[in-house]
Amino acid sequence: MLALLSSGCDRRESGEPQIRPSILLVTFDTLRADHLGAYGYPEPVSPHFDALAERGVLYERAIAASSRTAPSHATIMTSRYVRDHSIRHHNGATRLGDGTTLARILSAQGYATAAFVSNAVLQRRIGLDAGFEVFDDELPDREYNRRVYERHARGTTDRAVGWLYAAKRPFFLWVHYNDPHGPYTPPRAYWRFSGVAPAGIEADGEPLPVLDRQRGWRGIPSYQVLGSLRLARQYRALYAGEIRYLDDGLGRLLEGVEAAAGAEQLVILLTADHGESLGEGGFFFSHGHATTPELCRVPLLVVAPGLDAGRSSALVHHVDILPTLLDLVGVDAPAEAAGLALARPWRAGTPLPDRVVFADIGAEVAAYSEDRFHRARLVGDLGSMPEGSRASYRWKVDGTWSEAPPDPVIAERLETYIERETPENWAPEPGEEDQERLRALGYLEPTGDAPAPDAH
Template structure:
């Protein structure tokens, strides 16, 4: 649903009015009570495992600024992504819907349909200035996540900002000059993301919503030289570098007038060799699906709170709207966590759906992986086809058995056959319903340029 440029007239007059019938439209556009006073800073770290952050018990201090946010707000100990890839995960965050229902099933091949109502569109309609600074090409505006943003910075070419700092080794090394490589067309580092985000904030005049996407933890791991010697694991070094730059952004936000709701999460994690997966985008184990989630707002959210109940990305949008006092809309599949955050109310343990279809969508013979989390159990159904041979694998894990959030060392599908059969039936029925009733996909014809950019990031 586009609000800007030449989409404004046809989009606002047509699809937007159809999407929000009757008084619901008036509520979202103009509100019916005193407008909320709080701003919103929404931070997403790409490819960041929860168990590689100090706030989630990691022994190596990778994330002092994220840890501080968690200490000042509420941390969800068991939050899950619905897909191990960037675009579908962010689409779920912004729409409150599962991938089959918003129509974006993998990176690069789909664009978010205009009829999908986004968080940015709702906040823009309620008087917020809406801005986004992106760290990498998978969230380029051609894929539709710019809907509702009046400012959407996805220009990954070598900018004047980088040119002015070309003497800075940490900047130039990250963008690839020191290795004779050029990543300038599809990513930028945390230093530049923070600088651009800060410049936008300094121009705001009223209530604002800023989405900031840090891509540094994504492979290839090339932290600035000064950070390489601080950490044996270069993945950790990338997280730490991004965390440092996030700290600078938070300093700016904290110096600004008014209160700000700060939300921190990751789109997905990283395999790092667990279950034979080095990166992500293939399986649905906790290494890629268990993600950090923190909400922080001074004087409104109790500091140091922790919630153990399973939640997911589709819960983020309705929770933000509730905490900001902004009316929501129909069709959101997620539920607001606001009462649990503000009043400590118990959360119902709702089942969580997840999928990994990138390899199946890339070629007829591939791997289709679906998953279901219910309470402390995860069931994974894998359908794989190679050389005309089809195999089905069913796995069941007790997520509590490993402590914290990872208990996937022992497949209990045979030992707990009854539970596995029950979850298999639930998942299969859910998949059938989602595929039948979900959004009509909006496939995107991929240019050779787009294909090469996605391939360079490991997505094709």
């Protein structure tokens, strides 16, 4: 089928123009892989995701480019590592440059393109709207008890499905859901989970202190505090509830997209921009502060016509998303893409080449292999990691990790990566209203006057 699509001869012979498959890309904000049923979560938080996973390739070792929203999304859209794109590690202060993006490539191939995002960090000022005919970044919702601007799954799904009614084919639709991002306030009907602790978390039944800062080191960060709730288990239960709520939106989206594209003419890729600390290393309900597996191991699911379903334990990364999607619709990836087209080795039954992939928040960088990671703390102290230090770990497919002797090859690859420097492309400073929204989402310290939107 792909050979047919890329051959002009076949098109002329058949007398009818072949259209390429449409593409649905879904990115979930702040969604740990281990909080989906398909990845082993013990409660029914993700029936729609899990049903789709039965039809596709589920990657068990997928690593995010960053534990921050904007850098990870920039990598997804460009197949460049964080040090190689102009957003770098910043979360709202920099813009994507004029280079190649997934949407630009598909738009040039005649795709109708639309994006629906739900987090203030992804608003058009950071340049991810490049190549999209429709870029819907309206954020009409506020959490019921605080000034948090975002868009809940229901609203984002309504908009995306509405666009599909009139969309021409083929289309490229990117939908970003923000619900698992704190504060964890799903609708009441979703308060029904028990808040089981992730693998590797010791007993944590003591009440947590409330912190006056956004980072959750040994306590509840200020933007996450919910009334009188002080137990980790209560917050984890509500985080699970957000995922269940989001999954209902996903189910409705999939129905709409499959009806619009035709199931045989649709490529679907689902992932998350990063995970969330739920107590690991003493950090609670926050992300963006490190590059460890609870923050950087993400779900990755690919569903495409003719692609056999199954699970892959190969090491994959956000950089692989652009080449994978383009390959599945018969379009060449640009030479500068850093990732691999994953469907080819899956179909051929061949292993991926041995490689090291990178997770990067600027202040900290990690290089991952299939079972090891090596971490460099470049700026500021973090728990037991002083500035300038290096540490090595073993990690398992369930996301748990422990200290290990350094692997010299991975360590050396990390040092080489750290040397790489693409200049940041600074965006205009956020206006008053944007600053308020970023603060409400925990991206600015509550008392900070300076516009430093990547504080979180």
